[in-house]
Amino acid sequence: MSATERVTVLGDGGWGTALALVNARRGNEVLLWSAFADYASQMKERRENFKFLPGVPLPPNVRISSDLNEALDFSDLIVIAVPTQFVRSVLKKVRPLIRGKKIFVSVAKGIEKQTCMRPSQVVYAELGDVPLVILSGPSHAEEVSRGIPTLVVAASKQPEYAIKVQNVFRDKFFRIYVQGDAVGVELGGALKNVIAVAAGVCDGLGFGDNTKSGLLTRGLFEMSRLGVKLGANPTTFFGLSGAGDLMTTCFSQHGRNLRVGRELGKGRKIRDILKDMEMVAEGVDSAEAVHELCQREGIMIPIMEEVYNILCKDKDPKQAVSDLLSRDAQEEWKQY
Template sequence: MNLTFLGSGSFGTALAVIFSNYDFKIKMFDRNMDVVNGINEKRKNIKYLKNIHIPEKIIATNDINDAINNSDIIFFAVPSHAVREISKQIKDKIDSKSVIVCLSKGIEQDTHKRLSEILEEELPHNPIVILSGPSHAEEIALRKPTALVSTSKDMKFAELIRDTLSNDVLRIYTNSDIVGVEIGGSMKNVIALAIGIITGMGYGDNSSAAIITRSLQDIVKMGVSLGGKLETFFGLTGIGDLIVTCLSEHSRNRKCGLLIGKGMKLDEAIKEIGMVVEGINACKIFYEIAKEKNIEVPIIESLYEVLFNNKDLRSIEGKLMSRDRKDEFLKI
């Protein structure tokens, strides 16, 4: 079976390395010839996972047509804002039997559409699968056991991906709630930014636990209002993704928040991270959706004020702590 990874970021690279141990032929596409040459000649990804050896079985190319030729499964491993652009590039060139697996997490800025909706628009003849869950590339590449979730509008393809790609490193579950899986996977990046900020400000475990659990209320309200199922947000792409992204040293969203919490400006923090920080745009998008739908999401609203209106961090803290007293649990 032929696998193609569009994008050679850390997550795509890690999965390619794992799958190379099994009966797959693997190609990776990247526009950067230095990255391509590094993979093919030095067996290293010079930008991501620099200490991980890339097996000879993995071939890199900067020719997207070559990458997708005769591919059975095509993984989108690009930042969320590039999904539509890449889809347009390949839409008239791929076989309708190729299964599209989206590894990216996010919502489109202008349309507020989920990534599966974008892929359906641009690649209407191909089955679309979302593969998500609490998974840091750094640990996958080191063969540390990881659980993921596969979902699709046509669940036979989600099951195909589960059964084809599960192995002794990756345990893949299925979940028919594609909306909930995508919303949970996108919103957790926003909360990780908030956790990084309060940690950078000097707060500890009590504060982090409060933000994580209370933010789950924001995620549930948003997700259910958009058509997701309540139980999904208590699974791998809900609380699972929150835990791994908010608390891990590998999380770029948390790292970015840490820098902001220590006093760095947003643009400076992004430059320091050196990779796409998905939670920043996601915060703006979910803030806009909440306003449109009249959904109260206080943690996201507070983070928006910090990121985009330059509000003082301490004043936001006071606003959150002085909100009206209420019962802990939602009535949905």
């Protein structure tokens, strides 16, 4: 293992906090930044992220701050752990405060709704060609924070930075693989959230294991099809950030996107579901961005399109399922 490092985590959500805990467990010094001064003070006093990761104490080597300047000066390794739709606004504040070389680690799993850009593209647009690593995979914060063995992947167009993150973050419970397909790794994390909404709809409608397994298999094919069109390696989607994350999200009690889909399947409206949720379900906004991407690229992804119709067009989930099942017959492995 490498020597003790300093790591800054931007974002006080469950996943950002879990990564802070991974690094603290590793012996690193961590600064966890919150955009909300009052909440940062409460976390500091209680030594717990009681909203987003309750019941898990924050050790002494995790500092808590709402001062962005302090957060950026604390470390040269900066984890961007805010929801996708807020990445740009945070980075606009980050840009004038950067001093010296920083390595950024993006862990957001979504697509920006207004621009259809991946989080990494937003990073480059706001900060220039900075060193950037994508960290993704099947990794519920509730499990990672408690030291339950977890495997993820770090990807970068500059391999030395992915290896840096691998060495700094990994411990005996948090294993990190590296690879070079940053586009595929990032898309896997975003697209699986849309499929997870569909899986939840199946649960809410009372369907069984046959339905969900078929849905996930075809959903994975759709993820790969769109990914290839956007420059990804198709095999990436059968790794940790694709199939691995998809399975975890769609079969776990922790899955927020699955929960949204389940409630939709039971007949609730999306606006009412989101009102009751404290945490962000990335698949909801990503579904709209994916729809726009597919229109632009001329790609057919029927399952994700029906998720868009349910979320954005108020389509009846039962009708969406019926329309999917009544599509023209075709070969299983139609070309990308």
